[in-house]
Amino acid sequence: SKDPSVKLLKFADDTTLIGLINDGDESAYRQEVKELAVWCSHNNLELNMLKTVEMIVDFRRNPPTLPRLTIMDSTVTSVETFRFLGTTLTQNLKWDNHIDLIVKKAQQRLYFLRQLRKFNLPKELLKQFYSAIIESIFCTSITVWFSSATKTDLRRPQRIVRTAERIIGTTLPTLQDLYSSR
Numbered sequence: 001s002k003d004p005s006v007k008l009l010k011f012a013d014d015t016t017l018i019g020l021i022n023d024g025d026e027s028a029y030r031q032e033v034k035e036l037a038v039w040c041s042h043n044n045l046e047l048n049m050l051k052t053v054e055m056i057v058d059f060r061r062n063p064p065t066l067p068r069l070t071i072m073d074s075t076v077t078s079v080e081t082f083r084f085l086g087t088t089l090t091q092n093l094k095w096d097n098h099i100d101l102i103v104k105k106a107q108q109r110l111y112f113l114r115q116l117r118k119f120n121l122p123k124e125l126l127k128q129f130y131s132a133i134i135e136s137i138f139c140t141s142i143t144v145w146f147s148s149a150t151k152t153d154l155r156r157p158q159r160i161v162r163t164a165e166r167i168i169g170t171t172l173p174t175l176q177d178l179y180s181s182r
Contacts, residue, residue: 003028008036011085024064037071049074055082057091087141095149099156102137106160109134110167117167126168134164139178146179 001008001017005028009016017036019029040047054069054076069076081090081097088098113134116126138157146154158175165172173181 001032002035003032005029006032008032014085016084021066026066030069033069033071041072047071049076053077053079053082055079055089055091057093085141087144093148095145096153098145099149099153102140103156103160106134106137106157109137110160110163113164113167123168123170127170127172130164130168130172134160135173135178138175139182142175142179143182146175 005020005022007018009018015036017029017032019026019032021029037047049071052071052074056063056066056078068078081088083089088101090097113126113130116129121129138161154175161172161174
């Protein structure tokens with residue numbers, strides 16, 4: 001990005017533009033979006049407008065209505081939540097939606113841990129399974145969401161850890177331990 005108020009993030013085939021709009025001046029942001037679209041066109045890359053979205057984060061009581069973003073005559077959909085590299089971001093920058101998703105995924109995988117326990121696998125193998133298949137869900141972007149999540153939200157994934165401890169029959173690292181180690 002040419003402007004310090006706009007950041008361009010790339011990961012594999014995903015590109016994200018983040019713009020800080022001060023005093024209602026969104027010209028730098030819109031210019032960077034336009035330049036990205038032109039660059040893609042010149043380099044034979046097609047933007048998938050079905051996957052292109054905009055999320056506005058504004059904590060003012062009465063945020064102004066901003067004009068819709070358009071890229072090459074297509075209006076960009078405005079969203080309230082957005083998945084960025086496996087992490088669910090919301091307009092209010094709270095983590096309950098993200099934690100809902102990781103808890104649901106971890107609960108589904110507890111089933112397999114229970115099944116392995118029924119087959120009398122050794123504790124060490126059960127711990128390895130837990131670490132690779134369940135704990136890894138919590139560790140993905142834990143450095144982003146853990147410190148700003150509410151205590152209520154943190155209890156839910158911690159409950160999964162305690163359930164896995166009962167299934168395996170051993171102590172496991174807490175969410176706080178996982179966060180601190182990362």
